[in-house]
Amino acid sequence: MVKFYSSLILLFFFTFGIKSQEGVPVYFDYLTENYYLVHPSMAGVNLVGGKLRMTARKQWFDQVEAPELQTLTADLRLTERSGIGVTAFNDQNGYHSQKGIYLTYAHHINFNDDIVLSKRPYPSKYDEIDQLSFGISVGGIQNSLDQTSFDLFDPDPLISGLLENTGYFNMDVGMSYVNSKYYAHLTIKNLLFSPHNMYGDFEYDYPRDKTSFRRLVASLGYIFYTDRPWSFEPSVLFQVSELTKEKAIDTNFKAYYKLNSGRLWAGLSFRNSFEGAEYLDSDTGELKQQTLQLITPLFGIDFKDFVFSYNYSHQFGDINFGSGGFHQITIGFNFLRGSIDCDCF
Template identity: 25%
Template sequence: MIKKILYILVTVGLHSSVLAQHFPVYNQHFINSNLYNPADFGRNDYTQVFGFFRQQWSDIQNAPQTQFLTIDGPVNDRAGAGIILINDSENIVSRTTFMGTFSYSVPLAEGHDISFGISFGVLQNRIDFDKVNSRQKQFDNAILDGRENKTAAEGSAGISYKFKKLRAGFGAHDLLASRFDYENNDGTESVSFDLVRQYIVSASYLFDVYPKITVQPKLLVRATQGLPSQVEGNVLFTYDKDLWLGVTYRQANNWAASLGTFVYDKITIGYSYEMNMGNFGDYSGGSHEFIIGYRFGKKLQSQKPMVVELPIIDQKDYTKDFKVQEEKMDQLAQQVDRLESQLRQGAAMSEYEQQEIENLQKIIAEQRFNTLRLIERTSIDTEIEDFVHSNALYYVVVGSFQDLKHAKNYQKLLIRNHDLQTKVVQNKEQTHYLIYTLSSKKKEVLIQGLQDVIALESFLIEGQPWIYKYD
């Protein structure tokens, strides 16, 4: 009889958990996907901490509730590591999971790589039989009571694929499929609780709608052994990399809206509200989730030179331009050395300024040829460009970096040394951050802007400024 009672409780009270929340379901995985795929750990150029809380079905007593904490960061250019702590409660059943995670990325080409990740740790499963509301407990002393705890090993694994703006991933969870057995004191009654493996497949693509606006649709499929698969669709709208709005549809007629922001490039704050549009939603209430994250630290920069394939183009001969660019880059390096020497002689160089100079020297060395090739690929000839009939937007570019933080530091140097106000835009391939002084569709404005920058004769300008076409 006890098996039947628990089966009814779990099947009726926790049917959502068995189907979709056996491994926690949450809407804001587009902000932090670590929980769903261990291969995503440590892939950013910073260490990050995320805390999360979700209350499902707010109008139902003892409805599912989830909290988790993830910490991850880079070990080196290819490896990442982190930890996961999950607390999940659903009616009379709750569990706490703690795992360590390691990931490794294999670069295939520029903007093209594949990563592998594995998590391993322990899981404690708890059943609170005192919450069982049954008249039979008044007459049957053999029924289980109290709070029973069982512990077992837990593991997950994942693969993540990246090709320019395309992302795809596969995660497998509860790999060990642990079994928990509970007995009453005299051993006459027992209950078994089995974890089943769950697989999560996802794919997304980032579209640039406008220089500051992106749209990223994402498809996610959850498959649990012995149960129907569940399909989920998401669309994420981002403005200026600071604000986002997400819309989610999940099978079983669930809709969710998410809203969040990045504060000072350090703090992430997000909220999501989910509702069931079917009959169940009339009395279940909505679901709420909150996420907050903090970024700190910095990934070590690769010491290996970047390999860039030169495109085959039918344009003017750039041989002379290359020589001019190389001379400019050499002059830049020499002037940075002189600046460093002058600051040291005056005994006035702060630790921050010294670090800026050293970072700038490294960037110059790493990006010498990469910058030249970027100019060759993206610059236009103002004499032959058809500005009148073009729908493109043009930028007067003074520098390019693959790291956003380098680009922002470069902006600060331009303001401090020349009072030159600049902005940042990402190129279409999303491989570089371009620092520009102005944008326009008018030839005269662009040429004048280019001449103004050249007239500065600044040692901070990376080679010859150029006009970039964004179409």
Template identity: 25%
Template sequence: MKKITLFILLMSLFLVRGQELTIPQLSQYLSDNPFLMSPSYAGIGNYVKVRMNGLTQWVGVQNAPDTQSLSADVRLGNKSGIGMVLYNDANGETKQRGGKISFAHHLIIDRHEDNFFSFALSFNMNQFRIDIENFDENNDQAIVDDRASNNPNFDVGALYRRGGFYLSMNVSNILNKNFKNFNPIFEPNTLRNYYLYAGYKYRKHPRDKFELEPSLFFQYFESDGRSVTDANIKFRWYDFLDYYYAGFTYRFLNDQPGSPLYVAPIIGLKKGDFYFGYSYQVIMNEILGYSSGTHVLTLGIDLFQGISNCTCTY
């Protein structure tokens, strides 16, 4: 009975998440990698920013979700930026692969107040695939080969910054999905996700080595009305140009704020041009009886550092 219950639970989660055609947004954006979540961050920084992310979900559960992504962005001229993301997501016998190319433009509202506005557009190409070669039993004569669907789409994003405050608003998968290779009754064709990310970096004094950064991440799925929120806190210690950070994130469904989906400590550092970030998400829902948690690892490097003539790209 336990195996049957687990199978139903996992399949329901697979089907819900498998249709979103986007990179699973867990806590990897907290590892100094907000571009992975919003294209409006492309080109902020005087270097080529490269980040590699690995997610191993539900440790101990066979065929649990596993995701890898590679992102890079760079300033283009004084006020623009471009970036790209490639990702691979395996979820049992369902596979998602895709990539996106982003362009962002940054405007100065008030350079003396560090007040900036950015907007961005991304083009995405995603493939959703169901592999049948590992099916133990397949008595349906209509299913004789794999099922796959390729879907181009677009994301838009905007970012407002003023001093230590930032607010990012984004919409992903603006277009509806082509579901002709699947069952239109059970397959949602509305894939729009809405993201809001806001926070504040606080120091008592500009030369203070200690920084506090509370933030919130909100995600809404139009297809079924689900929404989740991350409540985050980060503590950062600076050592000249290097720094170390530690923090905590708490994710919950917005109709159940007292019942977290997971809680996760986060740690990381920047040493020279190299970045490292790690988070271990302790699952707090029904999967807890079968898995201890999820690993999230980020490695990064900054290349070809230069000097910008425009403060909006700092």
């Protein structure tokens, strides 16, 4: 058994050497009790039953062809050591879009043999969870470029005037450690390198190590329980892109209030990028730099088996694409938890 676990760890770190492309964007969906969307090792992390989450995100309502994203995730604990999941998404940005579906398997190692299986969809101070998990997601993605509305009266040899599609396979791997008070996740996204020539063959004249879209995502969090109905959860999420060297960190804080049949919660997230884009100030003629800074208030409710959440992201800085912000709604359902015959909320 020790040899098996060692092999899992070696396989996880070996995949650092594999190349890949983009997939599901990392926004703030994970803060709605949906870390599985980012970390495949969280598939089936619940000790009993599963979770279904649907998210819709829309940016800049005052802009035509503004980015929007829809995701659907479902994950389920199959056995004491096995979890499965599925993720489907539709990501649109102007004339470009991508659609995809991922299938996930996660292996869970429980260090507490005396644990009582909890039916609640989230941890509480009464749980004794002590779990190490490994996960892998494999999926297919279709990229589309809609050139049908481009100006064909001004011919350009690079414009076909058609709806072009191309596809590739992708893979994410991750590992997590979770107990009732704190958690840590590490995931490498976009491992499989599958070049496509939608934008011209010349784009791939570079060596393979110059076209890697691997992204490293790491999360840490701690839950503070009190003797009252309140609990508090500070957390951070760090991500870095290998190709562009872009780095960003989310600093999050959530507060929960326990109800008889669920809980209310609210929070605040601040995303700050480490690199910035240069621009010329039209008033002073000075060359300036601006980093991406987003502040995101969020709130939600868990009522029995149902979940609802809303968040709004506001971008700081002198240069913005529009006056509108980033709206996101999540609805969810927790299933196959059995009858509730205990204080499971």
